[in-house]
Amino acid sequence: MMAFPNSSYKSQPEKNIKKDEANTRSFFEQTGVLVSRPLPSSSAKIDVALKGGNNGEFHNHNDIGSYTIVQGKQIVAGDPGVIPYTNNIFDAKYRYTYKTIGSYGHPVPLVAGTQQQAGAQARSDTISTDFNPEKDNITLDIASAYYDAPGLKKLERTMDYDRSHAGSVTFIDDFEFAEPKVFETAISTRSQWEQTAENTLLLTREDEKMLVTFTSPGNKLLLKSEEIAEGGTPYTRIGISIAEPVIAGQIIITYKPLN
Numbered sequence: 001m002m003a004f005p006n007s008s009y010k011s012q013p014e015k016n017i018k019k020d021e022a023n024t025r026s027f028f029e030q031t032g033v034l035v036s037r038p039l040p041s042s043s044a045k046i047d048v049a050l051k052g053g054n055n056g057e058f059h060n061h062n063d064i065g066s067y068t069i070v071q072g073k074q075i076v077a078g079d080p081g082v083i084p085y086t087n088n089i090f091d092a093k094y095r096y097t098y099k100t101i102g103s104y105g106h107p108v109p110l111v112a113g114t115q116q117q118a119g120a121q122a123r124s125d126t127i128s129t130d131f132n133p134e135k136d137n138i139t140l141d142i143a144s145a146y147y148d149a150p151g152l153k154k155l156e157r158t159m160d161y162d163r164s165h166a167g168s169v170t171f172i173d174d175f176e177f178a179e180p181k182v183f184e185t186a187i188s189t190r191s192q193w194e195q196t197a198e199n200t201l202l203l204t205r206e207d208e209k210m211l212v213t214f215t216s217p218g219n220k221l222l223l224k225s226e227e228i229a230e231g232g233t234p235y236t237r238i239g240i241s242i243a244e245p246v247i248a249g250q251i252i253i254t255y256k257p258l259n
Contacts, residue, residue: 032124036136036161044167050159056120062103064124064145065157074205077189083232107188112181114149136161151178168256176248184241185251209258216251
């Protein structure tokens with residue numbers, strides 16, 4: 001088209017007046033992908049994208065339930081993206097040993113010490129959605145991604161996006177085992193971070209500051225961090241685990257702009 005101009009150059013695109021809903025939300029139901037944005041007139045400055053789908057996709061990463069959070073113009077937390085290709089990165093024997101391609105490097109659960117499995121049988125199912133001008137709420141069943149996790153009976157991830165005031169996004173992992181097991185989830189970030197209280201983190205990236213709170217009703221939580229590079233730009237995986245094995249429970253993480 002650039003080398004051989006034709007009549008299409010004389011045409012004008014039709015005007016497309018977007019509705020508020022189109023500006024604030026994009027939901028791709030078949031793949032369980034949701035992108036939520038503030039209202040154009042609001043003071044909220046946080047956007048989020050949540051990925052469902054399955055682990056048998058083209059150039060797949062094991063990342064069902066993964067998300068990315070933007071504050072202002074900065075990616076403050078979420079999916080670490082890609083790493084430089086190596087000579088064995090598409091070898092089935094080695095591909096998911098890379099933490100950034102396996103689920104370990106993504107902001108998703110580690111279930112009884114087990115990561116997500118590859119393949120189309122590891123998939124998300126959308127349980128419910130509730131979209132309105134103030135909030136977007138979606139719940140995904142992601143248990144099949146951990147089909148070899150011992151004793152796992154239930155694993156659902158809920159995202160609640162709030163457009164009011166400065167905005168916030170909350171993730172709830174609701175799980176159940178047949179017998180007590182360890183459960184952990186993670187925050188992936190390239191932001192500078194510090195623990196400011198027992199259940200509070202501060203993420204800073206350039207001029208953006210985000211407050212992160214994490215709780216588990218009835219349980220004590222433990223934190224551990226690890227820097228992951230694998231040849232690319234380093235990022236930090238912050239593991240959040242319940243201190244003792246449990247049969248069932250929740251871990252709730254809320255991100256909210258501080259400035």
